[in-house]
Amino acid sequence: MAKAALGKELLVEAQDKKGMLAKISSAIASAGVNIRAICACGEKGRAYFMMVTSNNSKAIKALKPLRFPVKEKEVVLLVLEDKVGAMEKVSEKLSSKGINLKYIYATTGGNQKVCSLVFSSNNNKKAIEIIQKCRI
Structure with a gap:
């Protein structure tokens, strides 16, 4: 049977260039946070990473030094x-x-x-x- 619940994902915006996923996932992993689901796309020189993590607040804190815009969305x-x-x-x-x-x-x-x-x-x-x- 299907189970549904409200949750929060992170939307991270970065330059669309080689190595961005590695940089973002490394920062999150270094904080001990698991990425449970991810979707990414690039458009007009920008990359957008939508992800559900095991701890959004720790992930946001870990991404802060990278200076990428990060939003939390329902x-x-x-x-x-x-x-x-x-x-x-x-x-x-x-x-x-x-x-x-x-x-x-x-x-x-x-x-x-x-x-x-x-x-x-x-x-x-x-x-x-x-x-x-x-x-x-």
Whole structure:
């Protein structure tokens, strides 16, 4: 069954150049913080790293010396059974109730038979309510 909760991700902005991910992940790891999920993209010379960590406040503190802009944003943390059609059911249900996903990133859990998703929508709290009410 799907489980959804509000969470926080970090949005780190940096120059889009070689080694930025290594620099950012090294700073976070040095603080003893785990990156649990990450999505990155580059556009017009800028790189954007969206990540869920085990301790955002420690990660922010560790990134401060790098002088990259860092924001903390509300997201939905969703755990689904890792099976064919699970994402289809969730996305159809959210869409039918007026929820528009702004972005989403995910990972599977390998032997755990679950996948973890991170998303932001036009109404995160309503999205969680919808997911909790349906049997997915």
